Amino acid sequence: MGTQMRRNWKFSNNWQECERTLESRMATFYRLDCKTPRFVELSEGNDWEGIVCPINEGHQRAGCRITQLHIDIVSRRIADFSTTILPYVVITDHALQVLTSAKLTGFRVEPVVVHNYPKGMDQNTAPKLWEFVVTGDGGFAAAASEIKVKEHCNYCGLTRYTAYDHGIKVDENTYDGSDFFIIKEYPTHILVNMKAKSVIECSNLSGCTFIESTKLRWPEGVVKP
Numbered sequence: 001m002g003t004q005m006r007r008n009w010k011f012s013n014n015w016q017e018c019e020r021t022l023e024s025r026m027a028t029f030y031r032l033d034c035k036t037p038r039f040v041e042l043s044e045g046n047d048w049e050g051i052v053c054p055i056n057e058g059h060q061r062a063g064c065r066i067t068q069l070h071i072d073i074v075s076r077r078i079a080d081f082s083t084t085i086l087p088y089v090v091i092t093d094h095a096l097q098v099l100t101s102a103k104l105t106g107f108r109v110e111p112v113v114v115h116n117y118p119k120g121m122d123q124n125t126a127p128k129l130w131e132f133v134v135t136g137d138g139g140f141a142a143a144a145s146e147i148k149v150k151e152h153c154n155y156c157g158l159t160r161y162t163a164y165d166h167g168i169k170v171d172e173n174t175y176d177g178s179d180f181f182i183i184k185e186y187p188t189h190i191l192v193n194m195k196a197k198s199v200i201e202c203s204n205l206s207g208c209t210f211i212e213s214t215k216l217r218w219p220e221g222v223v224k225p
């Protein structure tokens with residue numbers, strides 16, 4: 001038994017060391033992608049600020065949401081990570097406990113208002129849900145990503161960027177080191193480091209997949225900016 005214990009200790013020690021070396025040599029980042037089918041969807045009750053451009057009518061658009069996130073639960077199949085179509089990300093309280101106890105950084109949560117539940121799901125047994133808001137900052141993507149400003153309006157601040165045809169390469173000089181973060185060009189894409197990916201996978205949190213950020217390609221059928 002003594003030998004076995006020593007062996008285990010050695011193994012875990014090596015593994016941690018190996019992980020540290022790996023992390024310092026090559027940082028790999030992933031996009032956290034919430035899978036369909038949907039578990040939640042926007043309901044009535046949401047409102048956004050309106051942005052009106054003084055020179056170009058085509059720049060009118062919705063700005064920041066000014067209400068709490070109002071949603072319907074649309075499936076009895078619970079997903080720890082889910083997204084509405086816009087896309088706001090919603091996590092279960094179970095997922096929050098996992099992320100918090102692993103001391104992951106770069107996010108906060110906000111309460112959500114649930115309006116409707118699917119048939120057969122009782123309001124009292126439904127999981128507690130939170131809006132998942134990423135606060136980690138990756139700055140702008142590294143120049144090697146070749147994402148360029150396509151259009152910028154000085155009057156209303158509208159900025160459009162070109163598609164990522166060469167994946168998203170994180171600029172480690174501007175990345176703040178958070179476990180969850182976004183880059184300025186594509187703020188709806190949640191990026192994570194290896195630590196966050198491992199925690200989520202090892203805890204079997206459902207509803208998301210990971211794609212290495214440098215291997216991301218513009219989705220087929222979606223018009224490029």
Ligand SMILES: [Zn+2]
Nearest residue numbers: 053059153156
């Ligand atoms: Zn404008």
